Amino acid sequence: MSESDSQTILTPQHHEDCVLRKSIQFKNLVKTERGEVVSVRPCASEKGKIMAEIELPTRKDELFLDSQLLCRLLRAYKRRFTKMKCSSKLGVGRVMWKARRTYIYKHGKFDVRFALSQDDALKTMDSIGRLILGSIFCKKCGQPAIECALGQCEECVSNNLQSVTLDELSTPLFIKGFEALTEALEISRVTLIETSEIRPISPSQVSKFKSKIQEGVEFFLDSSLKTPEWTNVSASVSSVSLAFSIEDFHEKAVELTEALAKRPGGREEDIQSIRQFEKLALETFKILLEAFHNDDPDRLKLVKQKNSELSELLEELDSNLSGNILGRIREMYEDASSVWSGLLKSYSS
Ligand SMILES: [Zn+2]
Numbered sequence: 552m553s554e555s556d557s558q559t560i561l562t563p564q565h566h567e568d569c570v571l572r573k574s575i576q577f578k579n580l581v582k583t584e585r586g587e588v589v590s591v592r593p594c595a596s597e598k599g600k601i602m603a604e605i606e607l608p609t610r611k612d613e614l615f616l617d618s619q620l621l622c623r624l625l626r627a628y629k630r631r632f633t634k635m636k637c638s639s640k641l642g643v644g645r646v647m648w649k650a651r652r653t654y655i656y657k658h659g660k661f662d663v664r665f666a667l668s669q670d671d672a673l674k675t676m677d678s679i680g681r682l683i684l685g686s687i688f689c690k691k692c693g694q695p696a697i698e699c700a701l702g703q704c705e706e707c708v709s710n711n712l713q714s715v716t717l718d719e720l721s722t723p724l725f726i727k728g729f730e731a732l733t734e735a736l737e738i739s740r741v742t743l744i745e746t747s748e749i750r751p752i753s754p755s756q757v758s759k760f761k762s763k764i765q766e767g768v769e770f771f772l773d774s775s776l777k778t779p780e781w782t783n784v785s786a787s788v789s790s791v792s793l794a795f796s797i798e799d800f801h802e803k804a805v806e807l808t809e810a811l812a813k814r815p816g817g818r819e820e821d822i823q824s825i826r827q828f829e830k831l832a833l834e835t836f837k838i839l840l841e842a843f844h845n846d847d848p849d850r851l852k853l854v855k856q857k858n859s860e861l862s863e864l865l866e867e868l869d870s871n872l873s874g875n876i877l878g879r880i881r882e883m884y885e886d887a888s889s890v891w892s893g894l895l896k897s898y899s900s
């Protein structure tokens with residue numbers, strides 16, 4: 552199909568109280584009392600521009616967003632910003648973007664500087680809100696939205712998967728995003744599995760992989776900014792969630808390889824089993840990606856099958872390996888399988 556055609560993709564359906572169901576509506580804050588523009592002042596340094604302070608109605612002791620995820624999302628999008636700084640320790644991010652500077656605070660306060668008007672400040676907020684949506688805590692389950700996206704939180708995904716028609720602007724961006732993730736998986740497969748000996752993965756291979764993941768996330772977030780449809784925004788968070796899960800898996804696999812390289816003399820058949828485990832997990836991620844991208848829920852049957860193979864393999868590994876190595880592999884399996892177990896639940900019911 553040509554890139555200009557609109558496309559349908561498969562996404563989970565979220566509970567009506569989930570943060571992914573409703574837009575944050577920064578534009579209407581003033582009117583709806585869901586939050587407040589606390590102050591609007593002229594910028595001291597730039598004539599004719601204003602700074603607006605916006606506060607969302609979170610309780611003083613309540614966090615609005617997860618600081619680590621805020622920084623992870625801003626970092627993933629940093630090539631699009633003029634400047635970006637984020638401290639997960641302080642819970643504050645600062646971006647210079649399209650000639651406006653925005654400060655984002657973990658308690659739900661935002662400062663927009665160099666805006667042209669109050670309306671312009673709220674529009675900027677709306678865009679920033681879409682970019683960082685994955686880090687915002689869901690009132691339904693208490694987890695950040697990115698955990699709700701694919702159902703890892705176990706509360707926010709309903710029993711149905713849905714076919715979402717992407718709008719025209721989102722379609723090419725999603726296609727490119729999925730392509731980038733597919734390439735990332737291929738790099739991961741080649742570096743992890745297609746080597747005969749166990750030695751640490753080279754930093755250049757790691758950064759090649761990371762750059763592909765970043766590219767994918769950029770495309771999904773680009774579409775989030777452009778789309779008029781909230782379902783597309785939510786589909787973008789699901790795709791970013793999948794991208795981050797693949798990145799986490801790869802990172803742990805790289806660490807595992809390092810740990811194995813440090814203790815030579817491991818049994819050949821154990822190494823083979825570990826390789827097999829990684830191969831199966833990467834294949835499962837790929838099938839999941841295809842299920843979304845091709846809007847093909849039946850692919851999930853295969854995910855289910857791969858998942859059983861993975862857990863069987865894990866059982867076999869049990870008796871042979873040292874506790875440290877085994878612990879790492881178990882953790883990798885638990886994290887990866889949590890990505891698809893929520894979806895499998897929706898699929899089978
Ligand atoms: Zn939720």
Ligand SMILES: [Zn+2]
Nearest residue numbers: 692699704707
């Ligand atoms: Zn949730």
